[in-house]
Amino acid sequence: MAASKRxxxxxxxxxxxxxxxxxxxxxxxxxxxxxxxxxxxxSMHAFTDSRGVTVLSPSGExxxxxxxxTGLRASFGVDAISAASDSCIRCHPDGAYNxxxxxxxxxxxxYGDTKVSVGGEFSREQFYTATTGSTSISRTLNQANTTIAGxxxxxxxxxxxxxxxxxxxxxxxxxxxTVTQTLTKGTAVQLGYEVSRITGFQNNVFLRANVDGVRMLxxxxxxxxxxxxxxxxxxxxxxxxxxxxxxxxxxxDWQVRANTWSAxxxxxxxxxLTIAGVYRRHEQTGASFYRPVYTGQPExxxxxxxxxxxxxxxYTGRLNFTPKQGLMAFRQGTSLTLQYEYYRNTTKFQAxxxxxxxxxxxxx
Numbered sequence: 001m002a003a004s005k006r007x008x009x010x011x012x013x014x015x016x017x018x019x020x021x022x023x024x025x026x027x028x029x030x031x032x033x034x035x036x037x038x039x040x041x042x043s044m045h046a047f048t049d050s051r052g053v054t055v056l057s058p059s060g061e062x063x064x065x066x067x068x069x070t071g072l073r074a075s076f077g078v079d080a081i082s083a084a085s086d087s088c089i090r091c092h093p094d095g096a097y098n099x100x101x102x103x104x105x106x107x108x109x110x111y112g113d114t115k116v117s118v119g120g121e122f123s124r125e126q127f128y129t130a131t132t133g134s135t136s137i138s139r140t141l142n143q144a145n146t147t148i149a150g151x152x153x154x155x156x157x158x159x160x161x162x163x164x165x166x167x168x169x170x171x172x173x174x175x176x177x178t179v180t181q182t183l184t185k186g187t188a189v190q191l192g193y194e195v196s197r198i199t200g201f202q203n204n205v206f207l208r209a210n211v212d213g214v215r216m217l218x219x220x221x222x223x224x225x226x227x228x229x230x231x232x233x234x235x236x237x238x239x240x241x242x243x244x245x246x247x248x249x250x251x252x253d254w255q256v257r258a259n260t261w262s263a264x265x266x267x268x269x270x271x272x273l274t275i276a277g278v279y280r281r282h283e284q285t286g287a288s289f290y291r292p293v294y295t296g297q298p299e300x301x302x303x304x305x306x307x308x309x310x311x312x313x314x315y316t317g318r319l320n321f322t323p324k325q326g327l328m329a330f331r332q333g334t335s336l337t338l339q340y341e342y343y344r345n346t347t348k349f350q351a352x353x354x355x356x357x358x359x360x361x362x363x364x
Contacts, residue, residue, distance in 0.1 A: 038064045040061060040062050041060065041061040041063075041357060041358065042358050043059050043337075043357030044056070044059075044356050044357075045353060046354045050349055050351070051349075055079055056079075056080045058077060060075065060076055069110040070108070071107070073106050075104055076102065076103040078099055078101050079101075079102075080099050081100070099125060100124070102122065102124075103122055104121035104122070105119055105120065106118065113140045114137065114138070115137070117136045117137075127162050128157070128158070128160065129158040131156045133155075134153035135151060135152055137150060137151065145182040146179070146182070147180040148178070149178045150177040150178070151176055153173075154171075154174075155174075156170070156171060157171075160205070161205050162206065168200065169201060170198065172199075173198075174195070176192060176193065176195075179191050188233075190230075190231070192229065193228070193229050197224075197225055198224040199223055199224075202220040207303035207304055210293045211298070219299070219301055220300060220304075221254065226250070226251075227250070227251055228248055228250045240267060241267045242265070242266045242267075244263070244265075244266070245263045246261065246262045247261045250284075254287040255286075256284060257285045258284035260282045261281055265277060272321060272322050272323060272324060273319070273321055275317075277316065277317050278314075279316075280313070281313060282311065282314070283311045286307060289301060290302060290307060310346045310347050314343045315341065315343075317340050319337070319338045320336070321335065322336075333360075334359065334361065337356070337358075338355070339354070340352070
């Protein structure tokens, strides 16, 4: 299901939505995320994959600064899913329509060079409810050339054990820390570490594993400890071009190991137009209890493709347009973003995502 596909990233998404990220920008000192002017934004995402699943996701954002030190960030949206990926083969062999609605918000407060954020996210769909609370703190040092940040998030996920109406519980705790450093005017780097501990129900109730020729609900361990380290580079290049390079190493106590790296280039064609392209490669091993087919009486077994061994490629193209003030009655600061993503992996899964986003300032 869509929420299951996203639940593994829920904490990371909530962290980002709550303003926990640290800006990594070249051309000026790297500091904690600066308050934006009061604005709102609307966007539309369209997704389709090789299974016939389609997702339309309209969303909105609100950014408001009450003072120069205090502000609010909020977003809300809906994922409308047809031929839903949460199809249960026993009662929805052709898929079932589903919709996920979510809202998140965070408040931040600055105390000199220190910024504190508190936020949360709530999402609900036909067979899944998730609630996340998060907090973070960041501080700039070394004449604003160094930023250290850390945070914690807790998530309660409640899947419905479809086709019954019983509700299971999953608890996730996550903590992270980052150090961001400006090396030169055109070079910035960031190192990060995240650890997560997940307990409770961790099966996917809509997938069935093959055990002695019988399709059965998977059985996963009820404890999972996850670790990841990240490294990022941002480099300004001649000709108004910028390089971004990221690396992530992941491992958990289910013996899943993964390396993900990406590289991208962007170019300012004009003060109003920026184009960018990014390539990402992901390689991972399967969980220790993964088997294509199970025999006998295995203690743990799975049909969850997210913990299968696979390699994947993601190609992204993006265009950002910021019209001049007065052009076609657009306000100063308005921006339009168009993006296309193509994903494929070695399990013969393919997907394409098209995004159009419009951001309009409420006032200057």
